[in-house]
Amino acid sequence: MILERSLHPCGLVMDYLRSAYTTYMVFRPGDPPVQVRWYFTPPGAKAFPGFHAFASTNWMNRNSDVGDLGEQPGVKPWVNGASFQPVVGTNLSASCMNLNWFRNGLGPSDVSGPYDAQGVPICCTPVPPIPTTPCGGCSIPLSLKVTCYSDLNPCLNGLVIPLEWNAFFGRWDNGPFESIDCGDCVTQATLFCDLPAPGFWFLVIGWGDGVFGAWCTAMGGPVEQDDCLPIFFPAPVSVNPEPCLFSVCRVGFVNDLNAVAIVTRREA
Amino acid sequence: MPKYRTTLFMNHAGAPSTGFSESWEYNSATDESAAAQVQPLIKERSFLLSEDWTIVAARLSLLSISGVNPNCKVKQALVTTAICYAPQQGALGSSDTPWAAVLVDLFTKDNPAEPAGSVARPRKWLVRGIPDDVWAGGVFDPPASFKGKVQKFCNHLVNNLEAGNVKANAGCLALALQLYTGCCTKRIANRQVGRPFGLLVGRRSTPAV
Numbered sequence: 001m002i003l004e005r006s007l008h009p010c011g012l013v014m015d016y017l018r019s020a021y022t023t024y025m026v027f028r029p030g031d032p033p034v035q036v037r038w039y040f041t042p043p044g045a046k047a048f049p050g051f052h053a054f055a056s057t058n059w060m061n062r063n064s065d066v067g068d069l070g071e072q073p074g075v076k077p078w079v080n081g082a083s084f085q086p087v088v089g090t091n092l093s094a095s096c097m098n099l100n101w102f103r104n105g106l107g108p109s110d111v112s113g114p115y116d117a118q119g120v121p122i123c124c125t126p127v128p129p130i131p132t133t134p135c136g137g138c139s140i141p142l143s144l145k146v147t148c149y150s151d152l153n154p155c156l157n158g159l160v161i162p163l164e165w166n167a168f169f170g171r172w173d174n175g176p177f178e179s180i181d182c183g184d185c186v187t188q189a190t191l192f193c194d195l196p197a198p199g200f201w202f203l204v205i206g207w208g209d210g211v212f213g214a215w216c217t218a219m220g221g222p223v224e225q226d227d228c229l230p231i232f233f234p235a236p237v238s239v240n241p242e243p244c245l246f247s248v249c250r251v252g253f254v255n256d257l258n259a260v261a262i263v264t265r266r267e268a
Numbered sequence: 269m270p271k272y273r274t275t276l277f278m279n280h281a282g283a284p285s286t287g288f289s290e291s292w293e294y295n296s297a298t299d300e301s302a303a304a305q306v307q308p309l310i311k312e313r314s315f316l317l318s319e320d321w322t323i324v325a326a327r328l329s330l331l332s333i334s335g336v337n338p339n340c341k342v343k344q345a346l347v348t349t350a351i352c353y354a355p356q357q358g359a360l361g362s363s364d365t366p367w368a369a370v371l372v373d374l375f376t377k378d379n380p381a382e383p384a385g386s387v388a389r390p391r392k393w394l395v396r397g398i399p400d401d402v403w404a405g406g407v408f409d410p411p412a413s414f415k416g417k418v419q420k421f422c423n424h425l426v427n428n429l430e431a432g433n434v435k436a437n438a439g440c441l442a443l444a445l446q447l448y449t450g451c452c453t454k455r456i457a458n459r460q461v462g463r464p465f466g467l468l469v470g471r472r473s474t475p476a477v
Binding site for chain 1: 275277
């Protein structure tokens with residue numbers, strides 16, 4: 001796949017030009033060239049943070065050699081430089097920016113991506129600004145993936161929950177996702193900051209009958225929480241006055257971070 | 269010692285289409301030390317710009333050298349980075365004629381000014397972005413302050429961008445521009461009104477019919 005042997009700078013400024021054009025670049029020594037298009041970044045785009053081999057050859061004294069890393073010699077058809085991808089270039093995701101790739105090219109077994117339908121690496125998606133909360137400095141993931149290995153509620157396995165900042169309540173809630181019908185239950189998620197231990201957070205995944213609000217709440221724990229520890233948790237986040245027995249699920253961040261959360265169910 | 273090239277981009281507030289770029293090459297031990305030279309260079313260069321001009325961007329390239337002395341050639345830029353900084357506006361007076369320029373001779377260590385028994389071969393530096401007051405009644409007559417600023421910029425090049433003091437003809441790297449302390453402005457007696465860059469030495473001033 002062409003995209004996987006390409007590099008995408010997430011809209012960051014790679015070079016300065018007064019006119020845009022299309023050309024071909026080699027992103028891995030030995031690979032066939034890939035067609036690329038120079039376009040103008042919108043105001044506010046940041047510069048790529050380091051040296052790279054994919055600058056414009058307009059500034060070179062001599063033509064590059066065929067097969068060299070970066071832009072290839074040849075004609076450069078003019079284009080109007082209009083931006084064609086929804087990336088602004090104000091964010092630099094660490095998972096996208098293997099700086100060595102940009103300086104020395106992809107290695108033999110390196111694969112860039114994954115990409116979305118528009119050819120933009122998923123990792124380019126701007127990370128929501130971390131709001132100033134009592135939690136202070138929380139590293140908030142974009143989404144969570146639930147993998148239950150207890151007998152809690154297997155139908156939650158594989159559930160991916162996007163997270164959105166709820167400015168009204170000052171907390172992270174679940175974004176739109178396809179709710180899973182676990183019998184008569186409906187899933188939802190809420191993220192809480194752990195006030196006593198800033199930097200940690202709790203995940204709450206709930207399901208219930210949806211009629212009387214009799215939720216049996218699932219609650220995540222701080223990232224160091226041991227797995228598989230049935231614990232009781234006080235019920236400030238559960239509308240169910242009955243104590244719940246908490247079982248453990250592992251919650252892995254989709255963006256490859258790891259953490260542990262605790263998912264509960266009501267022990268009737 | 270690795271060779272680097274910094275390119276500055278200048279835009280004119282009233283005539284954006286007349287923007288120009290200017291490159292300076294120098295030796296530096298590391299990428300970081302080369303990058304550290306860019307901001308001071310921007311600042312010093314802005315002292316020679318009129319207030320209508322702004323340095324809006326800068327890029328820095330690590331260059332490769334091919335060939336053997338004395339036939340060394342800059343082959344190409346190996347890697348490049350865009351330098352992030354706030355636009356630097358010029359500090360001199362206004363310039364209604366954004367194409368005007370002054371030709372400056374830059375004598376290098378390899379080509380010092382008027383060496384005994386030989387002809388000096390300076391690098392020609394076309395200084396754009398200059399203020400209008402270097403002309404008086406259509407005649408180039410820069411004030412002493414302007415000449416002093418040119419000399420100050422030259423001194424910056426000599427004292428900072430060639431800090432390694434590479435010996436002349438020591439090898440390929442000797443081809444790096446090594447500025448001589450005695451750079452001076454070359455007077456342009458007649459300015460061709462309406463022609464870009466004014467009158468250049470050695471260029472036919474009368475259009476072919």
